[in-house]
Amino acid sequence: MRTKGYLLRQGLALFAATLVILFLIAVTWEFWLEVPAFKWLGWGKPPDLDTASRWRFILTCTGFAAVAMVVPWILSLRLIWRLRHRYRHLLAARAHGYHLARHDALTDLMNRPHFMTLLHARLSPMLEQTALLVIDLDHFQAINDAHGNTAGDYALRRIAGRLNSVRAVGDPLLGRLGGDEFVVALTGALTRREILDQAQALQGLVRQPLVCGHRREILETTIGIAVAPLNATSADQLLAAAYSAMHKAKCSGERIRLQDTFLPEAKQSDARHAQRLRQALDDGEIVPFYQPVVALESRETVGVEMLARWQHPERGLVPPDEFIPLIERLGLMPEMTRHLLDCAIQDARQWPGHCFLAINITASYLEDETFVPQMASLLERHAFPADRLEVEITENVLIERLDIVQQNLNRLHDMGVHVSLDDFGTGYSGLYHLARLDVDKIKIDRSFFNAEEIRQDNLVRMIIAMGRSLGMAVVAEGIEDERLAERLVRQGCHLGQGYLFGRPMPAQALRQHLLERHPPATDVRGHLCQATDITPQGAHHDCSQP
Structure with missing residues (x-):
């Protein structure tokens, strides 16, 4: 956006240009156009003035015009500045609204609809393998019960910040599905070992102590992982497969579990062919x-x-x-x-x-x-x-x-x-x-x-x-x-x-x-x-x- 100094310079330039044009019009009229105009209009002969009088008339007209333009010019500058200021605020509000529509208000991570839209774009068409990690915080409700919802919100913001700072491989997407569930998508030629290592790194970040109220809390996580196209070929199917792996992990007491239900070979083959x-x-x-x-x-x-x-x-x-x-x-x-x-x-x-x-x-x-x-x-x-x-x-x-x-x-x-x-x-x-x-x-x-x-x-x-x-x-x-x-x-x-x-x-x-x-x-x-x-x-x- 332009600054107030820029507007002032532009206004002064316009003011000066207007005065110069008025001055030139007055000179042209007095020395060249006045006599032909009077004859053409049938007004007779114009007053016979000497050169000094003509110049005084020209300068007087120009001066009066300058005085007459000062107040409108100042008011115009003020109006333009206020309009630009409000337009700047409108753009900022629009950008903020656009951000809020796509991000979680508490953690500032992508919300579920926006995350799923981006995940769908990655899978359609499927150019590379994508691993989806659903992260669930174990016994998070105990923090809310012991310290209140304010402390719980603070804990979620801290955890979101930690997850967002991880140096993940595979062009990560990070979002919050709701409550105490987070989700990470990793796209690329990742091996099973690399995916598991990434999940363990995320668990390590979340496990770091948190100060809630006057106590130090350590949160554990359960992570379910599904991979496209092995376990699914669409965004919704992939999320459901990752949820299923996470629930199986909770039931069996595991911390990390890869989905073990695979698509038929024909569907996997179609997905690989589409990718190729x-x-x-x-x-x-x-x-x-x-x-x-x-x-x-x-x-x-x-x-x-x-x-x-x-x-x-x-x-x-x-x-x-x-x-x-x-x-x-x-x-x-x-x-x-x-x-x-x-x-x-x-x-x-x-x-x-x-x-x-x-x-x-x-x-x-x-x-x-x-x-x-x-x-x-x-x-x-x-x-x-x-x-x-x-x-x-x-x-x-x-x-x-x-x-x-x-x-x-x-x-x-x-x-x-x-x-x-x-x-x-x-x-x-x-x-x-x-x-x-x-x-x-x-x-x-x-x-x-x-x-x-x-x-x-x-x-x-x-x-x-x-x-x-x-x-x-x-x-x-x-x-x-x-x-x-x-x-x-x-x-x-x-x-x-x-x-x-x-x-x-x-x-x-x-x-x-x-x-x-x-x-x-x-x-x-x-x-x-x-x-x-x-x-x-x-x-x-x-x-x-x-």
């Missing part, structure tokens, strides 16, 4: 791979689909089926999508030509209110044309909250981003979605190519005809042999994707793949129009030209 996956995301191990999309008739690469791959330092490339479902359950899909799209846009800027970049979006992210602004921010930051980005939405994700999805897709279209309906025909209401949503392209799911050939041709021909009638481009996925590709060309399918044209590959390999082809510059939009007699929405320029 979050670390992989933070370390940049999850990277984009790209699979080419070609114009079936010319076999020119017109775009790529971005796919997530986990480059595990020990296992190598981890299949997406092993980590994508867990990413979704952990709520990390938006974060992963933003990271991968950021990398992919940077890669796309290095590709020859102007191929489109397609990215799959999940339901949870598509229904997020921040989805469209985040996409716009990424495009703007990289100066990447919006019409080169294609958002692929799986038909099954559109069953719930269709209105929100529709609103977000319309906003994407307004930006110039294209929309593709992936896995068409495998959901519950594909035609309904096509009627409600502004879709530029449909992708025929690879499962249609596993049926008997006659039925397959009829289904594919029907989907292609429907796409033509709606003015949409059609993409066939999972093309692995030349015979299927040629049959799709005869049926009028626009685009194809599959191992026949290229497997998913990292950015450098894709760039080399594009450079090796050196096809002539071709406008894919024009090419598709000539081949199919339609203008497919969302068509893109060829990306293979060097």
Whole structure:
């Protein structure tokens, strides 16, 4: 906050500046503007004054103005100072109220709700092991009975101060659950021995003598310990497990007890995988791979689909089926999508030509209110044309909250981003979605190519005809042999994707793949129009030209 001296200096500067401006106005009026103004207003000729008289008039006006401003200036300074003083007190009161809402009034440690909120943040997602120690003071009620509640409150404050001063390992959180119970959370790669040593150190601090009334009291403690993810995977479960260990210790006469009831191995494994996956995301191990999309008739690469791959330092490339479902359950899909799209846009800027970049979006992210602004921010930051980005939405994700999805897709279209309906025909209401949503392209799911050939041709021909009638481009996925590709060309399918044209590959390999082809510059939009007699929405320029 500014000091009173600062306000005084600023006030004096403003006062002086005002006087200077008034002085300059008076000089300008007397020597240059008075005669033209009188003529323009029709007042005749102004009084003929000599130069000395004019200067006396100017100084007199300036002096009167200075006298007239002194009192308002002083009152204004006083008012500003009082407002700033009250604002400072308001901020202090607000900060104090914020602190009281999160801390115990007696011991100034974190209260139970705030402690549990921070503990939940540590466990979701679980990056590291967390040990929770519940500390209960044995026979504390005897102090209240013998010396009164005032002495008991004094003892609790002293104990809280001792616990707060401990040099604990594992980034400790310390709180008071209520009554004579305290809690400590330690996060990190701690061994069983290190956790027990920390508990013994806390017991030693509490055991130091206290002077209550005229007597020295020594308090003993019972500590129950639970560890996530061995004993629990959520904050509430972890606290319940630590309480259970503490009560078992009291019943058996122990001072410290580790929870001996473990979660099933499957849950522990999921928690460890979640921890490792979050670390992989933070370390940049999850990277984009790209699979080419070609114009079936010319076999020119017109775009790529971005796919997530986990480059595990020990296992190598981890299949997406092993980590994508867990990413979704952990709520990390938006974060992963933003990271991968950021990398992919940077890669796309290095590709020859102007191929489109397609990215799959999940339901949870598509229904997020921040989805469209985040996409716009990424495009703007990289100066990447919006019409080169294609958002692929799986038909099954559109069953719930269709209105929100529709609103977000319309906003994407307004930006110039294209929309593709992936896995068409495998959901519950594909035609309904096509009627409600502004879709530029449909992708025929690879499962249609596993049926008997006659039925397959009829289904594919029907989907292609429907796409033509709606003015949409059609993409066939999972093309692995030349015979299927040629049959799709005869049926009028626009685009194809599959191992026949290229497997998913990292950015450098894709760039080399594009450079090796050196096809002539071709406008894919024009090419598709000539081949199919339609203008497919969302068509893109060829990306293979060097």
